[in-house]
Amino acid sequence: MGNQMTEMLKGTLEGIVLAVLSTQPAYGYEITARLRDQGFSDLVEGTVYALLVRIEQRGMVDVEKVPSEKGPPRKVYSLNATGRAQLEEFWRTWSFLSERIGKLQTDNAAHTEGEN
Template sequence: MASQMTEMLKGTLEGIVLAILAERSAYGYEITTWLRDAGFADIAEGTVYALLVRVEQKGLVDVEKVPSEKGPPRKVYTLNAQGRDQLAEFWRTWSFLAERIEQLHHTNSTTETNEGA
C-alpha cells in the first residue's frame, strides 16, 4: 500500500503544498513538519524542497529570505495570485476526480453486494 500511496501523493503534493501556503507563508521545514503531523509521515524533506523550487520557477509563489537564528537565511514562501489560480484549478480537478472515483467505488460496492446475495 505504501507504494500506491507514494504514487498517488506524487500527483497531488503540489496542490497540497499550495493549499498549505494559502493559509500562511512558510519555509520548507515548516511545510514538511505540517505534512508529517497531518499523517504524511513518509514525506522526505528533499521532496518538499524540490517541489518548492518547481513552484518558485513556475511563478506560483513569492519568496523572501528571512534571517535565521541558526545558519543561513530561510526562504519563506508565500502564495501569490498565480499560485491561487493554480490552487483553484487543483481543487476543481480534485473535486471532479473525487466524484468520479466515489461513483466508481459506489458502483463496485453495489455490484459486489449484489453478487454476494
C-alpha cells in the same frame, strides 16, 4: 507508505503544498512539519524542497529571505495570484476526480453485494 500511495501523492503534492501555503507563508521544513502533522508522516523533506524549487520557477510563490537564528537565511514562501489560481484549479480537478472515484467505489460495492 505503499507504492500506490507514493505514486498518488506525487501527483497531488503540488496542490497539497499550495493549500498549506494558502493559510500562511512558510519555509520548507515548516511545510514538511505541517504535512507530517496532517498524517503525511513518511514525506521526505527533499521531496518538498524539490517541489518548492519547481513552484518558485513557475512563478506560483513569492520568496522572502528571512534571517535565521542559526545558519543561512531561510526562504519563506508565500502564495501569489498565480499560485492561488493554480490552487483553485487543483481543487476543481480534485472535486471532479473524487466525485467520479466515489461513484466508481459505490457502484463497485453495489455490484459486489449483488454477487453475494
